[in-house]
Amino acid sequence: MDEKTSLKYQMLCAWSGPLFLVAFIYFWGMMGFNLPAPPSPALGAGELAARYVEHLGGIRVGFLVSMIVMTLYIPWTAVLSVQMMRIEGRSPVLALIQLIGGALTVPVVSISSVFWVAAAYRPQRAPEITQALTDSGWLIIDTLWACTTWQMVAAAVAGLHDKSAKPLFPRWLCFVTIFCGLSFAPATMTGILKTGPFAWDGVLSFYFPYFCWLFWFAFASVYMILEVARRRQALDFPSPSSSARLAHA
């Protein structure tokens, strides 16, 4: 494959980022009724089962589609890996950490949705079973945050070492990325607490860390698209300075 064709696929992969962002917020968040507020872990089993019956169609379709949408994370993680490998050179260990972290984020997020689809699968069953399935889904997505943190911190550290004239990520974004990755940490408390800001529907375990994740994802996507665009332009209109820059990078 020639460079031009490869860059075309890299551009498509980078654009899977914005597409993921919009589709995930719509299907996982709005249609699956996790926004404006997820079901409270303090709900009784009966109330929770009634919530499934009330929103049955939205929960089923929203989470089933969001499992497919989540796989857009795969091409996005791949193009970020390639861009990081260019920074790191011969032994791209940070790119590999990022790749594995991103690859593991996909099952973490989608398997939790499987549990919610399973909870909605038989709405007339004993409510305690529905509650157990709902609990499992939330505990999977919230307590396994560290996989994604590895992805983000590795990307940020590589970004800080980017010595090319036009770095992949600005330095401020690298520091903010580390912060965003660590902002997931309170979600571990969702494994114990049922009320308050550290429960799975709380400000500090739901709204703030999920916002931080998608904030990073949105900004990283923009800079990754710009990076591919610069490389395409350098290929189409080679100038002495740009070719020297790319050769150096």
Place this chain on the structure above:
Amino acid sequence: MNALPLPAPLSPASPRRLPGDRDVWIFICAELFAFGLFFVAYMHYRSVSVALFNDSQLGLDRSLGALNTILLLTSSWAVVSAVRAARLGRIVAVPRYLAFGIALGLAFMVVKYFEYGAKLNAGITVTTDMFYMFYFCLTGIHLMHVVAGTIVLFVIWLNARAHLYHTGNTTGIEAGASYWHMVDLLWIFLFALLYLLR
């Protein structure tokens, strides 16, 4: 046009220069924002059940909290002294001050270990009530920051022992010191909110 006076360029020693690294300051601002959220959440839940919070607060060991405040304030003084020594070119004194700061950071962790231990032995855990949920979560997250800050100080100590910091290069030590002061500042807020506020 040429007659317009140009602003004098800031010299490295100018007092108006931002100490450390601008992008590290962005990180610190993000941290302060997150803790700001923690404090707002605490005040909100406290306002809903003031009596419970006041009652449970009596179970905290104020003297251990005050001891930790003194430890962190003193460590901040040690780190400031290290930065000043680096700026003045007294490069032998830099790692000594930093080692003192690190020792105080470790002492903070030891005090917290005994404080948590006493609570757990008394059967008080994160699920006891809303006050202790905040107590364990907020001081626990802060403790993670003390650990991270101590690691930062340790890295700076290694660099200082290699005589990396001197009058011409203080960016790294200033950036690390800024982070440590943030850890100290957050503890002062936590001490006031959790241990003292009635």
